[in-house]
Amino acid sequence: MNPQPPALRIVYLNSLLSGGGTDDQCVKIAGELHRLGQGVVLAGPGGSVFQTTIDQLGLPFVDTGARSKAAFVLRAARVIRREGAQIVHGHHGRDLWPTVLAARLSGVRPKIVLTRHMAKSPGSWAGRNLLLGRCDALIAVSHFVAKVLCQGDADPASPEAERHCRPPMRGDFSKIHVIHGGIDTNRFCPMDASATRSALGLAAGDYAFGVVGGFDFPRGKGQREFLRAAAIAAAKVPRARFLIVGQGRMEPILREDISSLGLEGKAWLTGQRSNMPEVMNALDCLVHPQIGTEALGLVVCEAQACGKPIIASALDGIPEAFAPRRHGCLVTPESIEELAQAMVRQVGVPPLSAEDAEHLHRWVERNFSLGVAAARHLLFYLALLARGRRADQGPIKAAQLTAAQRVAARSKIARDFFWVPSGCVAGLGTLKGLGVARNKVRGDFGSKPLYVTFARMGKVVGDVHLAATADDIVFGDLQGLHGVEDPSSHWSLQRFRYRRRAYLAGASFLLAAGAADNYYHWLFDSLPRVQLLQKAAVSLAGIDHILLGQVVRPFHEATLDALRIPCSKILRCSKSQVLQCGTLVLASAPAPPIVFPPWVIEFLRESFLPLAGPAGPKQKIFVSRRGERRRLTNQMEVETWLAARGFKTVYMEDMAFAAQIACFANASAIVAIHGAALANLVFASAGTPLIELVGPTFINHCYAKLAAAMSVKYTQVLGALTAQPRKRPEEDDFAAPIPALREALDKAGA
Numbered sequence: 001m002n003p004q005p006p007a008l009r010i011v012y013l014n015s016l017l018s019g020g021g022t023d024d025q026c027v028k029i030a031g032e033l034h035r036l037g038q039g040v041v042l043a044g045p046g047g048s049v050f051q052t053t054i055d056q057l058g059l060p061f062v063d064t065g066a067r068s069k070a071a072f073v074l075r076a077a078r079v080i081r082r083e084g085a086q087i088v089h090g091h092h093g094r095d096l097w098p099t100v101l102a103a104r105l106s107g108v109r110p111k112i113v114l115t116r117h118m119a120k121s122p123g124s125w126a127g128r129n130l131l132l133g134r135c136d137a138l139i140a141v142s143h144f145v146a147k148v149l150c151q152g153d154a155d156p157a158s159p160e161a162e163r164h165c166r167p168p169m170r171g172d173f174s175k176i177h178v179i180h181g182g183i184d185t186n187r188f189c190p191m192d193a194s195a196t197r198s199a200l201g202l203a204a205g206d207y208a209f210g211v212v213g214g215f216d217f218p219r220g221k222g223q224r225e226f227l228r229a230a231a232i233a234a235a236k237v238p239r240a241r242f243l244i245v246g247q248g249r250m251e252p253i254l255r256e257d258i259s260s261l262g263l264e265g266k267a268w269l270t271g272q273r274s275n276m277p278e279v280m281n282a283l284d285c286l287v288h289p290q291i292g293t294e295a296l297g298l299v300v301c302e303a304q305a306c307g308k309p310i311i312a313s314a315l316d317g318i319p320e321a322f323a324p325r326r327h328g329c330l331v332t333p334e335s336i337e338e339l340a341q342a343m344v345r346q347v348g349v350p351p352l353s354a355e356d357a358e359h360l361h362r363w364v365e366r367n368f369s370l371g372v373a374a375a376r377h378l379l380f381y382l383a384l385l386a387r388g389r390r391a392d393q394g395p396i397k398a399a400q401l402t403a404a405q406r407v408a409a410r411s412k413i414a415r416d417f418f419w420v421p422s423g424c425v426a427g428l429g430t431l432k433g434l435g436v437a438r439n440k441v442r443g444d445f446g447s448k449p450l451y452v453t454f455a456r457m458g459k460v461v462g463d464v465h466l467a468a469t470a471d472d473i474v475f476g477d478l479q480g481l482h483g484v485e486d487p488s489s490h491w492s493l494q495r496f497r498y499r500r501r502a503y504l505a506g507a508s509f510l511l512a513a514g515a516a517d518n519y520y521h522w523l524f525d526s527l528p529r530v531q532l533l534q535k536a537a538v539s540l541a542g543i544d545h546i547l548l549g550q551v552v553r554p555f556h557e558a559t560l561d562a563l564r565i566p567c568s569k570i571l572r573c574s575k576s577q578v579l580q581c582g583t584l585v586l587a588s589a590p591a592p593p594i595v596f597p598p599w600v601i602e603f604l605r606e607s608f609l610p611l612a613g614p615a616g617p618k619q620k621i622f623v624s625r626r627g628e629r630r631r632l633t634n635q636m637e638v639e640t641w642l643a644a645r646g647f648k649t650v651y652m653e654d655m656a657f658a659a660q661i662a663c664f665a666n667a668s669a670i671v672a673i674h675g676a677a678l679a680n681l682v683f684a685s686a687g688t689p690l691i692e693l694v695g696p697t698f699i700n701h702c703y704a705k706l707a708a709a710m711s712v713k714y715t716q717v718l719g720a721l722t723a724q725p726r727k728r729p730e731e732d733d734f735a736a737p738i739p740a741l742r743e744a745l746d747k748a749g750a
Contacts, residue, residue, distance in 0.1 A: 001728075002321065002353045007037055007038045007039040007383075008039060008086055008087060008378070008381055009029075009039045009083050009084055009085050009086045009198070010033065010038060010039060010040045010086065010087040010088075010089065010381065011040075011041050011042075011043060011080050011083055011085040011088050011089070011100065011110070012026060012041070012043070012089050012090075012091070013042060013043050013044070013076050013088065013090045013091075013093050013099050013341050014026050014027075014042065014043070014044040014090075014091055014092060014095065014100070015045065015064070015069070015072045015088065015092065015094060016044070016045070016048075016092055016094070016095075016125070017044045017045055017047065017048035017049070017050045018049065018641075019048075019050070020311065021117065022091050022092055022117040022355075023048075023050060023092075024036075024050075025027045025041075025091070025117065025181045025182070025324075026091040026375075027042065027053055027054060027055075027057070027059070028057075028182070028184070028370055028371055028551060029159050029181075029182065029370065029374050029377060029718060030042050030057075030059055031053075031054075031057035031058075031059045031541075032182075032371060032373070032374035033374050033378060034057065034059050034139065035057075035058070035374075036374060036375070037551075038376060038496055039083070040059065041060045041061070041062060041077045041079065041083055041085075041109045041675070042054065042059055042061050042062070043058065043061075043062040043064050043075070043076050043382070043666060044061075044062075044063075044064055044500075045064060045065060045066040046061070046063030046065070047063075050172050053211075055129070055595075055740070056483070058091065059577065062075075062079050064079075064254045066077060067211060067549065068093075071151065072294045072377055073101045073102045074102075075104040076098065076099075077101075078106075078108045078366060079570045080102060080103060080106035080108060081107060081108055082432045084108055085103075085106070085108060085110040085383075086110055086111060086381075086385060087110055087111050087113055087381050087384070088102065088106075088110045088111070088112055088113065088167065089113040089114070089115070090105045090112075090113075090114050090115070090683065091114075091115045091117065092117075093116075093117075093118060093122060094125070094182070096114050096122060097126075097127070097131070098126060098133070098316050098550075100112055100114075100133075100134045100135060101113060104454075105524060108345070111136045111137070111381075111384050111385060111535055112134070112136050112137075113135065113136060113137045113138075113381070113384070114131070114134040114135050114137070114138050114139070115138075115139040115141065115179075115229065116138060116140050116145055116149060116295075117138070117139065117141050117145060117181075117294055117295055118145070118291040118293070119142075119145050119148055119166070119294060119316045119317060120148055120162070120166045120293060120439055120587055120635045121148060121149055121166060121167055121168060121169050121617075122169070125464045126267060126366040127169075128167060128169045128170060129169070129170045129171075130171075131169065131171070132169055132172055132173075132175055132176075133171050133172070133389055133683075133693055134171070136175065136384060137175050137176075137177060137380070137390065138176050138177070139176075139178070139179050139380075140176055140177070140178050141179070141180060141181050141295050141296050141317070141592070142178065142295055142296040142297055142316075142317030142320050143178050143317070143319075143320060144295070144316050144317035144320065144464075145178075145295050145296075146176050146177075147274070147338075147705065148166050148168065149168060149169050149173075150168055150169070150173045150176060150178055151168050152165075152167045152168035153168055154166070157304060158333075159192060159216035159334070160219075160291060160292050160293075160516050162292060162293060162316065163292070163293060163409070166293075166463075170547055171534065172466070175572075177540075177605065179373065179376045179377060180296060180320070180321075180367070180368055180373065180376075181199075181296060181298055181368070181372070181373055182368055182369050182371070182373030182404035183298050183301050183302050183305060183368055183369065183370065183371035184296075184369075184370055185305050185361065185364060185365040185368075185369040185370070185371075185379060187277045187500065188276075188277050188280060188301075188305040188306055188364075189277070189361055189394075190281065190306055190307040190354070190357040190358065190361060190417065191277070191278070191281050191306075191377045191409070192281070193278050193279075193281035193282040194276065195278075196278040196279060196282040197282045200243060200270055200279070200282055201268065202241060202282065205239055205650060206240075206241045207237065207239050207240050207241065207285075207347050207363075207367055207536070208242075208243055208282065208283050208284045208285075208286050209226075209230070209233075209240060209241070209242050209283070209284065209285050209287050209311075209343055209346075210224055210242075210244070210245055210279075210285075210286060210287065211243070211244050211245065211246075211282040211284075211286075211287050211288065212244040212245045212246060212249060212280075212288075212299050212302075213245075213246050213278070213288075213299060214246050214248045215244070215246060215247070215248035215249075215250040216250065217249055217250070217256060219287055219289055219291055219292060220248060220250050221246075221288070221289070221291075222288075222289030222290050222291045222313070222334075223244050223250065223254055223289075224250075224253070224254065224257055224484075225289050225291060225334060225339065225674070226242065226244070226287055226289050226339070226416070227242065227244075227254065227257045227258060227261055227263065227267060227647065228257075228261065228336045229243040229289070229336045229337075229339035229340040229343065230266070230340075230343070230417045231260070231261040231262065231263060231265060232267050232268055232336070232337070232340035233340045233343040233344050233347075233674075234263065236344050237343075237344055237347045239347075240343065240347060240646045240732060241266055241267070242263065242264070242266060242267035242268075243267070243268065243269075243270055243271045243283070243710065244267070244268070244269045244270065245271075245272075245279060245587065246271075246272060247272040251269065252268060253635060255269065261670035275411050276382070277302075277306065278551055280302055280305075280306040280308060281306045281307075283303070283308060284308070284309075284344070284351065285308060285309050285310070285311060285328065285346050286299070286303035286308055286309075286310050286311070286312075287312070287343070288300055288309075288310065288313065289311075289312070289313055289316065289333075289339055290312070290313045290315050290316075290318065290333070290737045291313065291315075291333055291334050292735055293315075293316055294313075294315055294316045294317055294318050295316065295317050295360070296317040296318070296320060296321050297312065297318040297321045297322075298321065298368070299319060300318060300321040300322055300433055301321050301364050301368040303380070304322075304327070304360050304361075304364050305340065305361050305364040305365070305368075306357075306361070307352050307357025307358070307361055308327075308330035309327040309328035309349065309352070309354075309355070309359045310322060310329075311328050311330075311331060311339065311342045311343060311346060312328070312330055312331070313330070313331060313332075313333040313334075314330035314331065314332060314333065315333045318330070325504070327352060327360060328346065329342050329345075329346075331365055335525065345401070354566070359471035359561055362566075362567045363561065363562065363567075364654065365567045365568060366560075366567035366570060366657060368726060369541050369558070374458070374483045375572075378598055379550075379572070379574045379577070382500050382502075382574060382576055385480065385500070388532035389705075400601065401490050404420060418463055419459075419465075419472070419499045419501075420472065420473050420538060421424075421468065421472050421473070422470075422471055422472040422473055423473040424473065424474040424475075424476055424478055425473060425474070426477060428528050435519070441681040448586070448591075448592070450588040450590070450620065451587070451588050452533060452536035452538055452586070452587050452588075452728075453475075453508075453537075453585070453586040453587075454583055454584075454585055454587065455470070455583070455584040455585075455586065456470065456582070456583055456584075456587075457470035457580055457581070457582070457583075457584075458470060458580070458581055458583070458584025458586070459472070459579065459580045459581070459584065460508075460547060460573055460576055460578070460579045460581070460584065461499065461511060461578050462499060462574075462575050462576075462577070462578075463545060463549050463550045463551075463573055463574065463575045464479060464510065464512045464516065464573050465479055465514055466479055466481070466513060467479055467510060467584065467586055469729065470580070470651070473587065476577075476587060477588075477589060478586065478588070479510075479513065479514040479534055481514075482513065482514060482525070482589045490543065492558060493592045494540065497658025498579055499576055499577055499578045499582060500576060500578070501577075501578050502578070502579050502580070502583045503552045503579075503580050503581075504528065504545060504579055504580070504582065505544070506544030506545060506581075506582050506583070507542060507544050507545070507581070507582065507585055507611040508543070508544065508545040508546070508547050508571070508579075508581040508582070508584055508585065509529075509533065509540075509543045509545070509546050509585040509587075510534045510547045510584065510585065510586055510587075511525040511526055511529055511546050511547060511548060512526050512547065512548040512549045512573075513525035513529075513589070516548065516556075516745070517549055517551035517553055517629065517678050518676050519553070519676040519677070520556055520651075520676040520678075520679040520702070522553070522555060522556065522559070523559075523604060523679045523682065524590065524591075524600060524679065524682075525564070525606075526637065527603075528590040528599075528600045528603055528604075529587035529590065529605075530563060530565075531589065531599070531600075531603045532587040532590070533585070533587055536587075539584065540565070540566075540569075543569065543585065544560060544569065544582075545569055545570075545581070546565060546569045546570050546571070547571055547573055547579070548570060548571070548572050548573070549572065549573060550573060550574055550575060552572070554656070554657070555657050558656065558657035558658070559608065560650070561655060562608055562657075563607060563675070564610060573749065594684075594700075594702040594705050595705070596613075596705060596706050596709040596710075600654060601682055601709060604641045604682050605682065605683065608657075608661055608683070609661060609683055610666065610681070611657070611658040611661055611662075612658060612661040612665045612666075613742075614664060615665070616666045617647055617666065618648050618667070618668035619643075619666060619667065619668060620645070620647040620648065620667070620668055620669040620670075620671075620750060621630060621647060621649075621650050621663060621664075621667050621669075621670055621671070622638075622639065622642045622647045622648065622649045622650065622671045622672070622673070623650055623651075623652060623670060623673065623675075623677050624639070624649055624650070624651055624673060624676065625651070625653075625673050625675050626651055626653050629654075629726075629730075629731035629733075630674065630675065630695065630698075630730065630731055630732065630733065630734075630737055631733045632673060632693070632719075632733070632734070633723065633733050633734065633735045634722075634735045635721070635738060638736050638741070638750045641709060641738055641741075642664060642671060645651050645677070645745065645750075647669070647671060653676035653677075654682065660677075660680050661680065661683045663680070664680040664681060664684045665683045665685070667684055667688055669688065669689045669690075669695065669745075669748065670684065670689065670690045670691070670748035671690075671691045672690070672692055672693065673692075674692055674693065674694045674695070674698075674700065674750055676704075678703045681706050681707060681710060681712060682701060682710065684710060684712055686710060686711035686712065687711060687712070687713060688712050688713065689711050689712075689715070689716070689749065689750045690703075690707055690714050690750075691715045691716075691744045691745060691747075691748065691749035692704070692714070692715065692716050692717070693717050693719055693736045693741075694714070694716055694717070694718060694719060694734075695718075695719050695721065695729075695732050695733075695734035696719060696720060696721050696734065697721060697725060697729040697732045698719055698729040698730040698732060699716075699718075699736075700730075704716065713748055714746060715744040715747070717736060717737070717740045717741050717744050718737075718740070719734035719735055719736045719737065720734060720737060721733075721734055722734060722735045722737050
């Protein structure tokens with residue numbers, strides 16, 4: 001029998017279900033959680049516009065009646081009590097306090113989760129000042145919303161009164177978490193829309209811009225501004241057409257604008273459409289000229305999922321949905337001239353190729369699909385339920401279990417919530433008697449043999465920190481134990497932490513190394529496992545899930561896109577979880593720590609160097625760092641001095657993955673502060689001079705060894721400690737001595 005964990009008991013509360021974006025997210029995320037096997041019940045008024053959707057999803061629903069708030073609270077409390085809910089989740093602004101009251105009245109003490117779908121704090125004094133103290137968590141649908149809730153926001157120059165001052169909340173801001181919303185990427189995808197274009201009144205050769213959204217007073221979604229910009233663009237691009245998709249009370253005004261601006265036959269209202277995926281594909285470019293407030297802007301995601309370029313206001317949370325910034329542009333809110341110029345430019349841009357459209361769809365699928373949103377909610381619920389159950393006992397040096405672990409090992413109930421190892425093997429080469437199959441990878445990998453291993457019912461413990469067999473025997477020299485001489489006595493095996501068990505059917509490949517949220521470890525310890533999988537004749541097509549860590553980094557997405565890793569297979573693990581897989585596929589660590597085999601370098605360069613494009617002009621670069629640790633205390637002095645010698649200061653944190661590759665590939669000389677950005681040295685040319693600036697309290701030789709493997713001319717310049725040492729030596733700030741730097745550059749001829 002599969003060890004399927006019990007489903008969570010979750011109650012979603014919604015007193016409206018009247019058809020807005022908040023209702024749509026509430027219903028569809030609840031439906032997706034239900035599809036994932038969770039015990040979700042939606043409570044709200046029956047007979048709403050969402051009733052058909054609720055029925056189609058098979059989502060358990062309780063009609064609370066369209067009555068007063070007091071009646072809603074009492075009925076919701078009964079539902080929570082009857083279901084024995086562990087999580088109660090309210091979405092609407094009007095449901096924040098009713099959710100809290102219903103949970104309290106239920107008597108079952110569930111965790112109270114609220115979501116803020118608007119780019120402003122609650123309107124009432126009590127909501128802003130007391131609500132955080134009465135709930136267990138408050139989810140913001142974007143980082144901008146979280147910023148408003150924690151810090152507030154002021155834009156006194158805006159003509160929109162609601163933007164003048166958005167005050168923050170008060171309370172424990174650690175309860176505020178960001179989980180983006182999601183769209184149905186199975187429906188919103190690239191497709192042929194010729195018939196829909198004809199139905200919308202578009203002729204062959206027309207270039208169709210479209211605004212999608214309601215247009216109620218006072219200003220809708222910026223439709224009037226769109227028409228004013230359209231009048232300018234139409235004079236320059238006669239074949240441009242301008243569609244307004246949606247409905248609202250501003251319709252007479254918009255029709256009058258079309259007439260007065262001379263846009264008859266060039267701009268029109270299409271009315272509300274039920275076939276929105278086809279409509280999105282019928283457009284050549286989506287325009288989202290929002291002028292009020294916008295928490296995220298999922299309509300942008302819908303268009304991108306269909307492979308369409310976007311022109312949108314750089315307002316509030318919209319840039320988070322527009323993250324790729326490769327197809328379309330962001331414009332200043334309410335700038336008619338800038339919007340018109342952007343539309344004129346866009347007409348001259350060739351449409352996305354089928355490959356680019358698919359890449360864009362995959363990016364949306366990986367970041368903004370309903371499945372991803374529901375999975376993030378589920379992981380969040382699990383972490384929230386785990387919080388406060390049992391404190392971590394901290395690392396111990398003894399080679400035996402702690403007393404708490406021994407108690408948990410003897411209790412069947414405790415084993416469901418607290419993971420305890422039963423042993424440890426040295427590595428994937430020592431698996432005799434464990435019932436684990438393996439393939440030895442064929443190829444020239446040096447003296448150490450490498451393996452791809454198949455562990456039936458294998459486990460991933462925490463945030464990809466440990467991997468174990470079905471019997472909880474830990475694989476050494478892998479994940480957090482990579483390079484550890486005696487893994488059986490490592491502190492991570494004696495860690496006693498609440499970890500709820502979860503089950504994942506099918507074959508799951510553990511791609512992420514133990515520290516894969518770090519760029520260096522992602523490049524050198526994680527991604528080469530893909531090559532090992534291929535060399536072991538294991539097809540990615542036979543892998544159901546690809547496991548990554550909990551922390552999301554932009555370079556994860558960029559590299560996986562380049563490797564054509566299907567985003568639908570990616571699943572992120574959680575610190576508070578033991579994930580048991582039908583079959584866990586493991587690959588050996590590519591090499592010992594700070595060893596760079598030729599096959600790893602060859603794989604990285606062949607896979608990613610083409611992203612840099614044609615060779616550009618050579619330049620000298622100074623790779624600096626942002627952040628609050630390992631800073632140069634004489635940064636300005638060093639930067640000014642290097643600029644005089646022709647060096648350009650660059651920050652890898654500000655660059656896309658492809659831009660980082662190009663920067664190092666075209667570098668004629670490199671000066672860099674020690675840090676993960678220097679992993680890009682793998683893309684540099686042989687013979688390039690590298691001067692690495694290191695602090696006196698933390699000297700790591702990894703980049704000296706990488707430079708040797710790359711035939712790069714390496715020099716280390718040792719800095720001086722200029723401030724009180726920090727708790728961790730690798731975080732110490734230091735000053736770089738200019739004389740030593742001058743000497744190193746002179747010797748290198750740079």
